[in-house]
Amino acid sequence: MVIPLYNEEDNVLPLHEAVTSVLHTLGRPFEIVYVDDGSTDHTLARLMEARRLEPSMRIVKLRRNFGQTAAMAAGFEAARGEVIVTLDGDLQNDPEDIPVLLRKLDEGYGLVCGWRKDRKDKLLSRKIPSRIANRMIGSITGVRIHDYGCTLKAMRASIMKGMHLYSDMHRFLPAISRMAGGRVAEVVVRHHPRRHGTSKYGLGRTSKVLFDLMAIKMIVSFVSRPSHWFGLLSLPFLVLSIVVLGLGFSGLSSGGLRSEGVTVIYSSISVLLFFVFIHFLAAGLLAELILRTGDFRPNELLSHQAKERP
């Protein structure tokens, strides 16, 4: 169980009670890792209070507020279970749904997401943008689930340990997990309106999400052979360059003084497009180089999992 918290002092104790009671009914050994993401209120004090009753609980305290993804990554690092369940600290998800997720996970999935089918949030500022974003992320990354934003997720630790989350990557967890070889499923979960505290999300992340999406698309689809990806990207420019050059020459052959200008401009544009083509090819080669020297090995990750799951 990994629960990131940021300034949720009123929610800590009810949350903790709900979570422990659910986990106890499961009859499996468990641990709870709370991540205090540099809270400025009494979140930590409340956690310490809860800890007196539940000594198996662990608290990871971050030096300052680093954001949800970082908090989760810290939680993943600290977690020792085979299955990791993440849950938001705001009580909007119901811990009662955890067993449902776990059952689904046991069917052989690598990651099970919650789907807040009946969301209790403001329509205009939260639900609609989120729906659009989900559609987009779904169609671009190819993992079609309905609710990317839901924090209630259950996943196999073996998948997450090989990945290193950073900067808002939690949104793309399903896509990443599929890249790492885990099948993704979703389960409808309940959703409650916020009772305490304030939401830490808002609009104004659109451009960021767009660029992140572009990056994740590239990473997910062609991470093993980036030169292919860049190569594909470069081809249209080569074609365009040849076409423009042809246009220029055809202008020249039709004769006339004015067409000399045509030739100059067309051929320079053609050369420019050719530059783009070369640039992409070079970028692809560079990317290959980077990938070879980096420590991300998708193949190793897969074989590692294959060993684990006979």
Next chain:
Amino acid sequence: MSESRTTPRRAPGPPIDISVVVTISGTDEVDLGGILSAVSRELAREGRSCEFVFVDDGVGPAIDAELAELTATGARVKIVRFHQRFGEAVALTAGFEQSEGAVIVTTAPYLQVGADEFNKLLAKIDEGYDYVSGWRHQRVDPFLNRLQSRTFNLLVRLVTRVKLHDLNCALRAMRRQVLDEISLYGDLYRFLPILADRHGFKVTEVSVKHREEKGKIGFFGFGVYVRRFLDMLTMLFLTKFTKRPLRFFGLLGSFFFVLGVGINAYLTLVKVIAGDSLADRPLLILGVLLMVMGIQLISIGLLGEIIIFTHAKDIKEHRVEGIIEEDDDEDGTDDEEDREEEGDDPPREDGGHPEQDEERGSEGAGLARGRSGSRKGTRGREGREAGNPGRR
């Protein structure tokens, strides 16, 4: 390698609270004996033990006599000497490596500020800050220098939004773990407080009274300004977009791309409606060039994303202050536990443990004091850390 001679480590004496690191890069401006006596007197007044590390950054025989004098005083002095000039960052790093204190203070090789100011900085460290920067008040250097320095600091403040007023002040105090985490290179030592802030350390500044300023007066070379500017650009990038290069390059690239598309769309419109020939419109080339530039910037961003993605393990974003867990009654056991937890970089996270101890302490004493309690007991922390310097 670069160090020609290092004074041998002394036999373990009493633990050291403070290491004063002094880098020397020129002959005309040194007053090492003055620093040694004044600072050690001031620190001793507050009951702090200290050592001095002098780094000779390629000055050579000119200061032989002075250094020999220092070792003769009997104070705890270490000397690092370079064959040639390697620059401030390398010199400081070498000094840090030789130092043993839990808190490290750097200073100019002469009494730039009164020696009593050292205690002011250290008091802030005791309050719980991790990095304290000096802020020279009532500066005595010429107007031109002040103006340049002020402009520089203002720009850095605007760019990084870290509220510090005197980055160029040589007087700074920091906890050892700040330097364990942040590696210095090039000119980045200047921005150490900003990097520290990004790593989640508590950074503050203290105004100190400026005594004298030796060193260059007037305009620096053109290259210096260019380098400062590039440094600032680096800082902007490092503080804002390290983890997401595509957000930076993508935004910039799409701006150019959209501009180029706009120009070309306009030209197409003109051609379709007015029937003008595109051939005598050099604007067409500008439009295409802008689009090309946009595409290139975006693809650089994509390359950056690949770099980050493949190296995400090394550039961990979050900094764990401590992990509080079950069997943590004895120090020994939980040190092991934490090692296991953050196996990928054990020395870095060392700083977490003392804080953790405090939390535990306050927890035992009563929960309401959980937050306020985390400030006190820093002296104890220093003592503890200095007690086993071998742990690095």
